[in-house]
Amino acid sequence: MKTIIKFIFCIFFIVPVVFAENNINDKNQDAYDLYKELRCLVCQNQSLLESNAPLALDLRKVVLDKLEEGYTKEDVKTFLVERYGEFILLKPKYSVQNILLWFGPIFFLLIGVFVTFIFLRKQSMNKEEGISLSKEEADNLKKILDNNVP
Amino acid sequence: MKKLYPYSPLIVFFILILFFARQLILKEDPSELPSVLLEERFPEIILKKLDGYKLFSVTNLMNANSPSLVNIWSSWCVPCKIEHEFLMRMSSDHNILIYGINYKDKKEDALKVLDLNDNPFYAIGVDLDGLQSINLGVYGVPETFIIDSDGNIRYRHVGPILEYDMQNIILPILGKIMREKI
Numbered sequence: 001m002k003t004i005i006k007f008i009f010c011i012f013f014i015v016p017v018v019f020a021e022n023n024i025n026d027k028n029q030d031a032y033d034l035y036k037e038l039r040c041l042v043c044q045n046q047s048l049l050e051s052n053a054p055l056a057l058d059l060r061k062v063v064l065d066k067l068e069e070g071y072t073k074e075d076v077k078t079f080l081v082e083r084y085g086e087f088i089l090l091k092p093k094y095s096v097q098n099i100l101l102w103f104g105p106i107f108f109l110l111i112g113v114f115v116t117f118i119f120l121r122k123q124s125m126n127k128e129e130g131i132s133l134s135k136e137e138a139d140n141l142k143k144i145l146d147n148n149v150p
Numbered sequence: 151m152k153k154l155y156p157y158s159p160l161i162v163f164f165i166l167i168l169f170f171a172r173q174l175i176l177k178e179d180p181s182e183l184p185s186v187l188l189e190e191r192f193p194e195i196i197l198k199k200l201d202g203y204k205l206f207s208v209t210n211l212m213n214a215n216s217p218s219l220v221n222i223w224s225s226w227c228v229p230c231k232i233e234h235e236f237l238m239r240m241s242s243d244h245n246i247l248i249y250g251i252n253y254k255d256k257k258e259d260a261l262k263v264l265d266l267n268d269n270p271f272y273a274i275g276v277d278l279d280g281l282q283s284i285n286l287g288v289y290g291v292p293e294t295f296i297i298d299s300d301g302n303i304r305y306r307h308v309g310p311i312l313e314y315d316m317q318n319i320i321l322p323i324l325g326k327i328m329r330e331k332i
Contacts, residue, residue: 041183041289041290042289042290044181054254054280055280055289055290058279058280058281058284059284061281062281062284081186082186083186083187083284083285083286083287084183084186084287084289085183085184085186085287087183115158
């Protein structure tokens with residue numbers, strides 16, 4: 001009896017998982033990928049997939065409809081960019097306008113490396129200069145050392 | 151050059167301050183999107199009729215005598231209610247043609263709002279499922295588009311039009327468009 005009750009109890013936990021699986025499988029894979037790449041314009045740092053805003057649901061419907069009409073993934077993106085601008089893409093395009101966005105960080109890193117390099121080199125050069133003594137100092141030093149020789 | 155060296159963090163700091171101050175001083179809301187359709191034809195969208203009101207169709211905007219406003223509104227939208235007064239003033243005091251797009255609304259509720267308050271709209275089109283408005287790039291109600299007499303979009307206002315917006319943004323742009331035509 002106890003086993004049966006346990007078994008029934010476990011079923012309650014299985015049911016939601018089964019539904020979740022079905023939900024994902026029902027969706028067209030392309031649509032699913034697009035949902036992840038497109039921004040919800042209401043909750044602006046969420047993708048269409050994560051957002052529950054009414055507009056996100058509408059946009060999801062548009063994406064599905066367009067895919068069914070035979071649009072490719074790129075076509076759907078272009079369609080939405082024409083209406084909402086590039087902001088709707090969570091990952092900006094590789095374009096001339098976005099050069100600073102994509103390569104800015106690397107550029108600044110290189111500047112940093114360059115500055116550090118020069119700084120370190122200068123420091124080591126200073127050190128060498130510090131080691132060399134003037135003639136007077138060298139004589140003095142020699143005198144002291146000579147006097148101390150046992 | 152060598153003397154500036156120790157100050158470099160300070161210099162970088164001030165450059166950053168300038169960079170951030172720009173956003174603070176300009177008070178631009180980065181979450182507000184500029185319309186991609188600026189200076190372009192108002193897109194072909196097909197709207198349904200609201201009983202008892204003239205149907206707004208895109209052809210209304212083409213070859214018009216004057217610039218007009220297209221306002222996207224809904225009965226469930228609270229900012230739209232606040233904006234209503236200013237739309238009324240613009241249509242009655244300034245004789246501006248305002249077209250309404252009723253966005254994802256129930257017919258009865260929309261009619262009730264127009265009965266209860268006055269109707270600022272010359273004609274109204276209904277977008278029941280909100281899919282037509284997506285062609286306009288609408289992402290929240292209310293939104294208002296300024297259309298010139300050739301049917302091109304000249305400005306998009308996101309959020310309600312209040313006194314300040316009306317006096318300092320909407321009316322001046324309309325005035326500018328009218329002067330262009332002369």
